Amino acid sequence: MAGPAFRAAAVRVRVPATSANLGAGFDSFGLALGLYDDLVVRVADAGLHVDIAGEGADTLARDERHLVVRAMRATFERLGGQPRGLEVVCANRIPHGRGLGSSSAAICAGIMAARAVTVGGTEQLDQAGALALASEIEGHPDNVAACLLGGFTIAWTDGLAGLDGESVAPGAGAHAVTLAPSADVVPVVFVPADPVLTEVARGLLPATVPHADAAANVGRAALLVEALTRRPELLLPATEDRLHQDYRTPAMPQSAALVGALRAEGVAAVISGAGPTVLALTDESTAEKVLGFAGEGWAAHRLALDTRGAVVLPLAQ
The missing domain is CATH 3.30.70.890 (GHMP kinase, C-terminal domain)
Known part of the structure; x- marks a missing residue:
């Protein structure tokens, strides 16, 4: 079976910072904020090249360990196969390790970019699928829901971990609604x-x-x-x-x-x-x-x- 086809043109993705919990809504509520990371991705003939400007430029990995790349790889697997090479350019404005959803932004940016450079990617991985994958990678859906959907979001997962011995995998059955x-x-x-x-x-x-x-x-x-x-x-x-x-x-x-x-x-x-x-x-x-x-x-x-x-x-x- 043939793998997916990829677009030759580069794509640009913009993702917002997010604030989760908002006090009372622990692990459920999220709010998208007007502070953004930008990502430009192009499918290349071979190899992986990662360039980073702004937040994390001096500390983040520039190889397969980079969270954007990891999210892209996971998305490509869902879509049927990996491209021969990738060029990834990150312009980061969201502070890292400060509670403003920088990891969720990286995950969502990688998913969106991989989907956009894959022919038919959006049809194969719709918004619900993107949320489920992002939640699986992040481990919980509150920040990724707000990052993907914008606005004020209420997120939840199927099942209740720890109730009567039930165990739920991180991100399993993630859902969200968005309100203005x-x-x-x-x-x-x-x-x-x-x-x-x-x-x-x-x-x-x-x-x-x-x-x-x-x-x-x-x-x-x-x-x-x-x-x-x-x-x-x-x-x-x-x-x-x-x-x-x-x-x-x-x-x-x-x-x-x-x-x-x-x-x-x-x-x-x-x-x-x-x-x-x-x-x-x-x-x-x-x-x-x-x-x-x-x-x-x-x-x-x-x-x-x-x-x-x-x-x-x-x-x-």
Whole structure:
């Protein structure tokens, strides 16, 4: 059986940063933000050439270990075979190891690019298939769902791991819905200089939590759907969390202190993903004031909400 055919022209993919959890929606909620990585890929006659500019240029591998390349290889396998060679150029703007979905961006960019350079790739691997593959590689669907789909996403997987001994493979049966966040919401991110590994942050979480804490988060998560889409004035109570942020404080005490200071001023602030970036959900009237909370060691950025997710763009755009 003949393998897939590949396009001769290069393709360009743009993927957004994402913030997961958003306080109460642990491992379920994601929000796409207007900060982007770009990827240009061309099928070559032989070999692998990887070029990186921006974030990670001095530290990331330039071979088969690169996460973009790994995601592309996994996608090509789903589509029937590998090309003879690849040229990959990454322009990275999403900070690494800061809780803004850099690994999800790399995975989604690789999947989108591999699909785009394969003739009939989009028909063979639709959006649901891309989400399932991205979730399998990442291990959970919250960031990759927001990165692929844009907007405010609610993601879940089939089955409940750990319930009555049931075990679910990472990313298995991943699904997501996307909602339009209110245009009145203005995200502000506070990015610290030093990263925190996701594995370290996850390692601080307990195996079980009190029933009262779980019940409280269920209510807040339901409220957050209404607050983020239609009633932003409810974002402060809607982003309250008892499941993960306090447990992670030892790994990021400065981030926890900033969240506390912002919330004491009535600002809906949370740890972004596994941290240590802090996300504040503000509005036009308070965004500039909130930016002033950035002290020494923090880079504060007002960002737009991304509503398109991962896209294939003309090379000249």
